[in-house]
């Protein structure tokens with residue numbers, strides 16, 4: 055039988071199968087952060103169950119971390135407590151923690167791939183919906199709830215119903231100024247936020263094959279925003295090259311053996327998916343969202359649709375936008391380049407390439423937040439920081455930051471923020487804040503111009 059990439063990885067991890075029922079899946083790598091782990095640790099402690107395989111758990115602090123003065127005690131008592139609990143729980147249970155200030159600290163979905171913790175063919179989970187990011191390596195990676203976190207702590211396994219299969223194909227040539235973020239915003243705008251519900255999605259076609267690992271992570275990251283359990287891309291030379299030499303990647307002969315296995319993973323020719331979509335790359339243009347879910351996206355140069363239904367109207371009212379309105383020249387006071395969607399080195403290179411030699415718009419407050427300490431160092435090593443500083447921007451320290459209002463970086467009520475993150479829900483970036491999702495290029499241009507512009511007219 056012809057198998058998909060998903061089938062191959064899944065089948066290699068089934069410990070036990072119940073006929074017509076759920077399956078017990080072995081989990082290779084469990085990632086944790088401060089938000090969704092405390093109750094799971096408590097549950098195990100109450101029941102007197104030890105962590106089964108602490109070596110397969112890695113922790114980081116990201117959601118509640120401040121992005122300035124990380125060397126000082128965390129001011130916000132709630133965040134301080136949350137971070138202290140994580141430290142205590144990891145110490146007690148022999149779990150490696152890359153806490154605040156550690157050279158490997160960062161957003162869980164940024165630090166694990168860059169350390170080589172994420173590898174093709176793995177099963178990976180985290181109590182965080184954007185765990186789908188790691189699927190960019192050809193692993194089955196998905197978010198789990200806190201009770202499942204406890205399940206994995208106790209058994210390194212999960213009881214699961216196998217999801218259905220979905221393939222999204224994008225073929226052709228992308229236009230200048232169209233980035234991975236635009237591709238996924240376009241796909242979600244076309245398919246809607248429920249198209250993937252009950253499915254695991256594979257992205258296929260030359261557009262994904264030609265993407266860097268950073269781009270693939272951006273795409274897989276947002277799989278959850280179209281409802282999919284996760285997303286994945288077949289591992290290839292780009293993947294192997296990225297993993298090679300990373301801190302926790304296999305080395306030498308062991309690496310070569312892994313590569314031999316990883317090469318067997320791509321979907322067999324002729325394998326059938328439960329659902330399949332095809333898109334033409336040349337139809338995609340730089341995108342922005344105008345509403346309060348990630349599916350409400352348009353080409354930057356388009357106008358807001360003129361639908362008539364209550365939730366659409368509520369969404370526009372929240373955003374203070376009109377049906378049929380163009381967003382070009384719309385004044386923007388806040389720009390956020392960061393989050394596990396777009397805070398990798400490539401994202402800052404793109405931003406720097408636009409910003410070089412220009413000056414920040416006077417009305418704009420911009421937060422440039424690297425996804426990890428390693429990305430932060432790379433930015434400095436590559437001299438991008440100087441470009442940002444000369445333009446009037448200051449780099450902050452790693453963390454989830456303004457992606458969600460769980461730390462000090464909040465967008466004020468009523469303000470618009472062009473953001474490279476993945477969710478534009480009501481209140482996501484702060485109470486009453488209005489989020490416009492975009493690529494790092496569109497975000498950088500907004501920070502320079504102080505308004506939304508047609509990026510394609512501003513490319514050299």
Ligand SMILES: CC(C)[C@H](C(=O)O)[C@@H](O)C(=O)O
Pocket residue numbers: 089090117181182183184197458
């Ligand atoms: C806090 C965490 C559980 C949450 C998630 O699951 O995704 C957060 O990371 C988010 O992006 O909304």
Ligand code: SF4
Pocket residue numbers: 116117161163182184393394395453454457458475476
């Ligand atoms: S950066 Fe945003 S989306 Fe990613 S894990 Fe943090 S809060 Fe969630």
